[in-house]
């Protein structure tokens with residue numbers, strides 16, 4: 001196996017105690033690269049520290065999750081700009097709109113995301129995008145910024161066939177993780193209409209643990225379960241799933 005996890009928060013405290021075991025398990029499972037999306041200005045350091053410790057395995061992203069945007073966000077933007085000049089990032093993320101869980105004002109979320117999109121475009125970096133119950137507004141924002149070079153992953157995609165195609169037409173890939181294994185998920189039926197050219201794998205560790213491990217802490221080794229599930233969904237050999245998703249991730253993130 002040589003799989004790429006395009007979205008995992010392995011720098012979080014829940015992995016501190018058994019970090020070595022987790023890393024060994026991940027390597028044994030054949031995960032060759034893990035992208036670390038940042039969630040807040042306070043986590044920038046933890047992300048970089050983990051990358052520095054295992055530079056061949058990890059690559060860092062920079063962004064603020066929509067749950068963590070402040071009403072007065074100017075300072076957060078200046079912290080992001082400074083971080084961008086201090087470190088070489090593989091992408092901008094995790095960024096987006098969350099109208100489900102986030103208590104942050106929607107107009108503030110939109111303004112902040114718009115600035116993050118422009119940062120990504122200035123630096124020519126792909127984005128890792130979180131969209132929850134906010135498809136219309138998120139799509140509008142990206143469409144307005146479409147200059148032919150938008151790129152990134154719709155992280156944890158769970159939408160319809162139409163929405164999938166709209167994102168793909170804008171230049172994005174779909175990030176597929178544990179949800180595809182959930183018993184009630186409609187994602188397998190949607191994916192049958194979406195070419196493997198547009199799919200990358202992710203875990204969103206420590207969340208969204210795939211079946212049959214739901215309820216446990218997630219980590220990147222479970223990417224193999226998602227690849228297995230996709231081989232059933234697409235009726236393709238696991239080798240094809242591995243080759244295609246790894247190729248897509250490498251090309252998108254310039255790995």
Ligand SMILES: [Zn+2]
Pocket residue numbers: 007009037094204
């Ligand atoms: Zn995430």
